[in-house]
Amino acid sequence: MALVDYLSSDEEGEEDKEPDTSIKDTTGKLKRKRDEDNNASDLPPLPSKFHDLYASTTRLSTKDHPTLHGGRKRVTPHVEGNWPSHLYIEWYPATAEHGSLSKLISSLKDKLPPGEATKAHSLLTSDLGAPLPLHISLSRPIGFATEQKDDFVSSLETAIKSSGIRPFVVTCSGLDWVANFEKTRWFLVLRIHKPDADGLNKLLHVCNSAVQDYGQPPLYAKGTATKGEGKAKSARGTIKGKMTNQFSSKAHWSDLQDVSDAFHISIAWTLGSPSQELLHSTESTSTDCFKDFAQARVNINEIKAKVGNAITSMPLQTNIQEAKGLFGF
Numbered sequence: 001m002a003l004v005d006y007l008s009s010d011e012e013g014e015e016d017k018e019p020d021t022s023i024k025d026t027t028g029k030l031k032r033k034r035d036e037d038n039n040a041s042d043l044p045p046l047p048s049k050f051h052d053l054y055a056s057t058t059r060l061s062t063k064d065h066p067t068l069h070g071g072r073k074r075v076t077p078h079v080e081g082n083w084p085s086h087l088y089i090e091w092y093p094a095t096a097e098h099g100s101l102s103k104l105i106s107s108l109k110d111k112l113p114p115g116e117a118t119k120a121h122s123l124l125t126s127d128l129g130a131p132l133p134l135h136i137s138l139s140r141p142i143g144f145a146t147e148q149k150d151d152f153v154s155s156l157e158t159a160i161k162s163s164g165i166r167p168f169v170v171t172c173s174g175l176d177w178v179a180n181f182e183k184t185r186w187f188l189v190l191r192i193h194k195p196d197a198d199g200l201n202k203l204l205h206v207c208n209s210a211v212q213d214y215g216q217p218p219l220y221a222k223g224t225a226t227k228g229e230g231k232a233k234s235a236r237g238t239i240k241g242k243m244t245n246q247f248s249s250k251a252h253w254s255d256l257q258d259v260s261d262a263f264h265i266s267i268a269w270t271l272g273s274p275s276q277e278l279l280h281s282t283e284s285t286s287t288d289c290f291k292d293f294a295q296a297r298v299n300i301n302e303i304k305a306k307v308g309n310a311i312t313s314m315p316l317q318t319n320i321q322e323a324k325g326l327f328g329f
Helices: 023-041 048-053 095-110 146-163 196-213 238-246 250-255 276-292
Strands: 082-091 134-137 142-145 168-170 172-179 186-192 264-270 298-300 302-307 310-315
Touching (some): 082 146, 082 196, 095 264, 095 276, 134 264, 142 146, 146 196, 146 302, 168 196, 172 264, 172 276
Antiparallel strands (some): 082 134, 172 186, 186 264, 302 310
């Protein structure tokens, strides 16, 4: 809102004078207008914590009503006192990247029959057209009892901090379709190149260790049984202390599993298994359009834990000194 330009005492007697319309005054105003426009375009992006405040939509029902969610069914049934949770990396594509992804999805739909095209739903924008964040999952949909949830978040924060994993960058390798664990939805995804220093596998290993210590199932684990057979340890500080020690030496990574092929970023979804025509169109779209997006870089500086509607950001360490024994890369 502009400030009111009040007259000074020296100007009160000059109200009847002709306004100054000289070229100098006009060009000065134009210059100020250009400067204001340039400054507006140079504003920094909103911090990620701002988005966390408005990350959750209003709950329409505690029961499973697929008609309220485009036919989607709740994977984990709602249980009173159980807090649905998810660990993930969040990414807000830049304007150019968002445009390339939108073009890619539109190109795919254009290659499909009308009835088939309407079954694919974009994850790039909300129903009102607002850009949405994209995710790299680091856990399955999991849930914690009220007395567990705060201890879990604290334990995971400690484990991330002591793991020595530094910020890193990932790039995407192509398009594919993958199903959720229950085969109730299929997702159009961006496959991810294995990053330097194996950061994604290490983050997943830390997260899997955390959720398993609380009796929750791991993500992408190969032949690993859930520890504790679903019974979480309840003593405050027991798990936190264990995990702090667990990530304090290089020997910890000796049992690291490589599941690089499983990591992805979902950009669209459909309820049914993709038809052969959709798979063929996806392959040709990846060949024709993906090159516009292949150079996009996803900077990974933190992970997020969403427990209920509360989101906790856990930054990766940037000031680790290898001389102190924590394993930098």
